[in-house]
Amino acid sequence: MAKLIPSPPCAGLLPKTIGSLAIREVDVGPITLIAPFSGGGSATSDVLKAEFGFGFPSPNRALGENPRIAWFGLNQALLMGAACPALPQAACVDQSDGWVIVCLEGAKVQDVLARVVPIDLRAPVFKQGHTARTLVGHMHGAVTRMGDQRFELTAMRSMAATLVHELERAALGVSARSSQ
Amino acid sequence: MRLNCPICGERDRREFYYKGDAVELDRPDPNAGSEAWDDYLHNRDNPAGETRDLWHHESGCGAWLVVTRNTLTHEVLRCELAGANTQ
Numbered sequence: 001m002a003k004l005i006p007s008p009p010c011a012g013l014l015p016k017t018i019g020s021l022a023i024r025e026v027d028v029g030p031i032t033l034i035a036p037f038s039g040g041g042s043a044t045s046d047v048l049k050a051e052f053g054f055g056f057p058s059p060n061r062a063l064g065e066n067p068r069i070a071w072f073g074l075n076q077a078l079l080m081g082a083a084c085p086a087l088p089q090a091a092c093v094d095q096s097d098g099w100v101i102v103c104l105e106g107a108k109v110q111d112v113l114a115r116v117v118p119i120d121l122r123a124p125v126f127k128q129g130h131t132a133r134t135l136v137g138h139m140h141g142a143v144t145r146m147g148d149q150r151f152e153l154t155a156m157r158s159m160a161a162t163l164v165h166e167l168e169r170a171a172l173g174v175s176a177r178s179s180q
Numbered sequence: 181m182r183l184n185c186p187i188c189g190e191r192d193r194r195e196f197y198y199k200g201d202a203v204e205l206d207r208p209d210p211n212a213g214s215e216a217w218d219d220y221l222h223n224r225d226n227p228a229g230e231t232r233d234l235w236h237h238e239s240g241c242g243a244w245l246v247v248t249r250n251t252l253t254h255e256v257l258r259c260e261l262a263g264a265n266t267q
Contacts, residue, residue, distance in 0.1 A: 059187050059241065074187055074241040118192045132188065133240045135195055140239045 009100035009160035016168070019175025021106035023167055026152060028101055029067075032084035033093045035076045040089030051085045062131040062144050070131045070144055070154075078154075100160040104167070105150040108174050113151060115170035117143055121151070137166035184259045187241040199234035201225070202246045205262060228252055234262060 008025055015024035036044040036056065045055035054063035057077050062070035067081035078099075084092045104112065113121050116137045120126060123145075131144040139162065141155040155163045181193040201224050208216040225231075229252055235245045244262035249255060 060189070074243045076242075118194065133242070134188075134191070135239045 009157045010102065010164060013161060013164045014102065016164075018168060018171035019106070019178065020108050021104060021112055021171045021175070023164070023171070024103050024105075026101040026103045028080040029096075030081070030083055030094070031096045031099055032079045033072065033076060033095050034069075034079055034084065034087060034090050035093075036087075036090040041075070043089040044087050047085055047087055048079075052082065057131075060130055060132055062129055070142065071133075072142060073133050098157055099154050100157045100163060101152055101154050102163065102167070103146070103150065103152050105147075107149060108178060109149050109151055111174045111178075112167070112170045113143065115173060116166050119143075121145070123148070136163065139163065139166075181254070181256070183235065183237075183245070183247060183256060185237050185240055185243065185245065186259065186261050187243055188237065191237070191240055195237060195239040196245075197236040197238045199236060199244075202232040202234050202262070204234060205246070230257065 008027060010025040015022065017023070034044065034056070041056060048069065049055045052064060052067055052069070054069055057063050057069055057071040059071050062068060067079065069077050069079045072078045078095070084094075110121055117134055119132055119134050121143065126132070126145055128145050128147060131142060133140070133142050135141065136143065136153055136155050139155050139159050141153060141163075144152045144154075146152050153163065182190050183193065183196055184190045203220065203224070206220070208220050229250060230248060231251055232246055232248050235247050237243050237245060246258075246260050246262050247256060248258040250257065
């Protein structure tokens with residue numbers, strides 16, 4: 001078989017700095033969607049805890065750094081950065097090539113996100129370790145707070161260019177206004 | 181309009197997809213007869229007041245919700261999971 005060259009979703013699009021906002025792609029490694037079967041939540045959580053030190057996350061929460069796991073919808077979570085262990089009580093699907101993840105960092109990151117994400121991301125409400133499935137521009141996606149001025153956005157890989165375009169527009173708007 | 185998703189919390193209406201009357205959850209018995217099935221498939225009330233509808237939280241957790249709201253006052257009274265949370 002031919003040797004395939006890996007191509008990141010945002011190749012040629014990122015990294016970029018607009019105003020004070022740095023946008024870069026994050027390569028989290030393998031991504032597995034874990035959906036515990038009916039009644040299989042605690043058994044799945046136990047295996048994950050033994051393997052990685054964190055269990056299955058409760059809604060709107062992300063656990064761990066690298067590897068990490070983020071809640072990703074009703075009874076679903078994305079395990080990122082590690083091969084998925086055998087989980088007999090859950091459906092596990094390799095989605096490593098299915099998602100694009102970008103990191104946004106800068107003093108105005110919340111102002112930029114306020115233009116594309118319709119939920120309250122301010123620190124007292126949306127703390128580190130919080131994640132949410134929501135809209136990113138016109139797309140279904142997810143947003144996770146990684147630090148005081150750092151967020152990660154997840155969107156479908158096929159929409160990587162759209163994601164970058166939406167973020168560029170929002171960041172340009174914020175930087176144009178703040179320089180006046 | 182904002183809906184209070186039992187999983188995600190209060191979210192904007194644009195995250196949700198409207199399906200229709202929650203009567204769809206009460207599927208009649210296969211032998212219930214043509215009248216019951218006619219009602220189930222085709223006949224809908226158009227109430228001025230409380231109505232129960234199915235909504236899908238498509239941009240959020242993906243849950244199907246039963247939303248009870250008042251069509252006269254636009255008040256959202258309840259927002260519940262249509263299915264069981266199996267964990």
